[in-house]
Every structure is written in C-alpha cells, then in structure tokens.
Amino acid sequence: MAHTGAQSVGVKICGLTEAVGFDACVEHGADWVGFVFFQRSPRFVTPEQARQLSARTIGGPARVGLFVRPDAAVIADVLKHVRLDVLQLYTSVDEAEWFSKHFDLPVWLSLPVSRRAELPATRVADRVLIEPKPPADATRPGGNGQQMDWSMMADWQPAFPWMLAGGLTPDNVAAAIARTGAPAVDVSSGVEEAPGIKSPAAIARFIRNAQAAITV
Template identity: 65%
Template sequence: MSGHCHTGVKICGLTEEAGFDACVENGADWIGFVFFERSPRFVTPQHATRLAQRERGQARTVGLFVHPTDEDIARVLEHAPLDVMQIYASDERARQVADAFGLPVWLSFPVAGREDLPQSCSVQRMLIEPIPPKNATRPGGNAQKLDWSMLEGWQPSFPWMLAGGLNVGNVAEAIRRTGVPAVDVSSGVESAPGIKDPALIASFVRNARTAGRA
C-alpha cells in the first residue's frame, strides 16, 4: 500500500544537541522528549527547553508522558513549550488531558493482534505499537517490531502513526505494507540508548519519505 505524498516522521527520545540538530536539518516533522524517569531517554523539562530553543525549523515538539497526573504535565509545561502531548493512559484520561491543557494529544495504543486495533479515536492521533515484553520497565522504546501483517488493509478514519522496532533498514517496507501516514522511531536511530546517530536520522527520514512517495 502506498500513495501518501508526505510520510510524517517523528524522532523520539532526544537528549543531546547533535541528535536534535540532525532532526531539524533532515526535516523531521516531530521531535519527541521523554518525561518518564525510568527511560534511558528521560530529560528534565529544563533540558528539553534548552534543546528546543536551538533552531527548531518546522519540527514540532512532542512530550511523552506515562500515566501522568495533571500536576506532572503542568510542571513540564511550565518550562517546556510543547506542541503535542503523547500519553500512555486510558482513552478517557487522554481526553481529560486534552480538555485540561488545550494541546493536541496522541494516545499510545499497544496492540498484540488485529482484534486489538482501535475502532475510533477521541484524541488527535493514535500511535499503534507492540505490547511491551512482560519484563519491560517501560511501555515503549523497547525496539520490538510489530507484526505489520495485522495492519495490511486497515484503513482507519482517524490519523495514526506506527512505532516499534522501526529502523533505517525496515521503515520503507513498513510504510509500503501498512500505508501508514506517519512513523515514529527512537532506538532505531541510536548509537547507544538515548544517543542519536545523525547519519541514521538522515537515512531514516530519507527512506521514510521515499517509501511514502512510491
């Protein structure tokens, strides 16, 4: 499946300047900051702000939260100007957050099989990814790949994004097979946990865009 003239690209888990600058230089659509302390990609709101104050280009900033309280979010927004909030929570909680803060909300939606795919979306976007392994200490960023066959022919009426185990070598195939309008990568463009590789970022964006135009 194909036909998207512009596949959206989100690079998540930025912690350092070289990676951030590579996202901007290569035209990533979204740059993600992880506000979840158990992640190797965790950043403080102040650190995220320092990075975001570099030349931002057209990229929008996305803050990732795991089951946050309103206070958690408010504390981050005090320092970090976010364009989007990506949340691990229930559908109902995601709607509450959108109402409370007036920002677009993406709901992270882990699935195991086609029967788990969401039928509707009450926030701005659904982020489809694999269910984490039983021993995982965090809900995402585990470099697990989703079985893309479950997405073939799935054409939801709402915006969505694919995450989980994507990298330079497989992103084009993922886009061609699923027709996904946007992709999210974190560990797949890293030289070490939390350290992005500028060359991999460049290749990932290029491969995603080329596949989207195919």
C-alpha cells in the same frame, strides 16, 4: 494497503537527549521531535534539558512531550519550562480526552497491541500510535525496540490520524510503510548509537527513506 491520493509520510524522532541528535532532526526535516518525561527511560530528560534543546532553533519540528500515566501537575511543570505542541500519553482514552481539554493541546494516545482485534475502530484521540505490546518483564510501556507484526494491519484503513512505531530502522522503514500504509512513523532506538544517543547519519537515512516511501 492503499490510501486515496498520494502523501509524504510524516516522521517523528523520539527520545532526544542531546544537541547533536536534535540538530540532525532539524537539519534533515523531521516533522516532530519527542522528549521523554518518564524517569525509567534511558531517554529521560528533565523539563530544563528539554527547554535547552528546544531553544536551539526557532520553529522547526513540532515538539512532542511523552508521558506515562502522568498527573496534571507533572505536565503543568513541564509546560512551565518548554512549549509543547503535542502531548503523547500512555493513559486511558478518558484521561487522554481530559488532558487535551485541560491543557488545550492535541493528545496522541499510545496504543500497544498484539493482535488485530486490538486495533481501534473509531477515533479515540487526535492521533493514535500503534506499537507492539511490551514484554512481560519490560520496565516501560514503549521504546523497547520490538517490531510490530505488520501483517495484522493488512487492509486496516482507519478514518483518523495514526502513526506506526516499534522496531523501525532506516533499513526497514520503507518496507513497514509499504506493508501497513502508515501515514506517519516514529523511531527512537532504531537511530541510536547507544541508549539515548542518536546517530545523525541514521536520522538522516531514516527520514530520507521514510519520506521517499509515498503511500498511494
């Protein structure tokens, strides 16, 4: 897949739960860090835990809060504790638009897909995260370590911001970008030593390999 012009690939490290992982994201130049506010996830953090992590540095990566079918009260409570730059939501297109207006924040819409026909044809949020549909017995809609069928994205050239997620690792991220032309990538379990515990070395490798993969 080809893009017009050259650009560095953006990198989001999601599911930060502890200081070592957060600090590695800052040190190695992640573009975004993600906090998961979904209690069934092994990467769940409370609003206060997210506040403490975010306070470790002024500036640095943009902060993304991930919510699964939330209501406004849940998001409002989180925002009382920690400033977020982006809301990443598993919800409907209409609700995503409502949340964006209500909180005056950009919304990224997570879109699990299993076939090409499910890829969005028009802009439905400030950014869409394309990832594989979870297994039937999954307890959460994402973060399951599944890899996308990258071939379904051949020649898919949306005119809106998007991000690739699902089963990415330091070893395959460059190939994923080459196959899909993804302008940004999102990783969680692929840079972990254990669920919720990030590997600073893996974070460094992932960011280095993704940022070196220039899409043209």
